[in-house]
Amino acid sequence: AQKITQTQPGMFVQEKEAVTLDCTYDTSDPSYGLFWYKQPSSGEMIFLIYQGSYDQQNATEGRYSLNFQKARKSANLVISASQLGDSAMYFCAMKGENQGGKLIFGQGTELSVKP
């Protein structure tokens, strides 16, 4: 069975500091992709970053980086230099090779950036 677990319901970070949002996953598929989405209060899910299971290097996109530890089945999101606009819900998601393209989402983490 596919499963995504985000154990932090809420996180606080000071503006300009870095923050790590945790994500662990479980899958039996040999190949899979991991995604992070941001959902502001407006509701839209915004794609942030992607990591493939066979990628040798951790993914980075601007201030976002993904700390991928395959053996531990974790894919934590690191946001550097937090900004007030980063306050939002963050969802980790996975798409497995044998799942017909379906994305499985975690419960989400609500990040609040303090000025």
Added chain:
Amino acid sequence: ETGVTQTPRHLVMGMTNKKSLKCEQHLGHNAMYWYKQSAKKPLELMFVYSLEERVENNSVPSRFSPECPNSSHLFLHLHTLQPEDSALYLCASSQDPAGGFRAYNEQFFGPGTRLTVL
């Protein structure tokens, strides 16, 4: 319009009403999806359409009826809903046909329709 659009953004309906949610994608994608997002729960996949054919129906009650007339449009027809159906309904699209797998093809989401059933 760009990306994925959804209308209406907010909808309040009684249990006996019939309404429809509309989704349109302007990305030339092959697959479209309906998700339900309830408070304190992960997103739940409801329906998947690939190349205008339904390929997935995750045990969704029949009071939700999807329609995909072409690759750019997706509807969710609602009738005799229950208060527990109140949620944010999100539409998404992706490049790969849903039956295939290319891990790097992310799904692009619309802004959602916030539905309240009285």
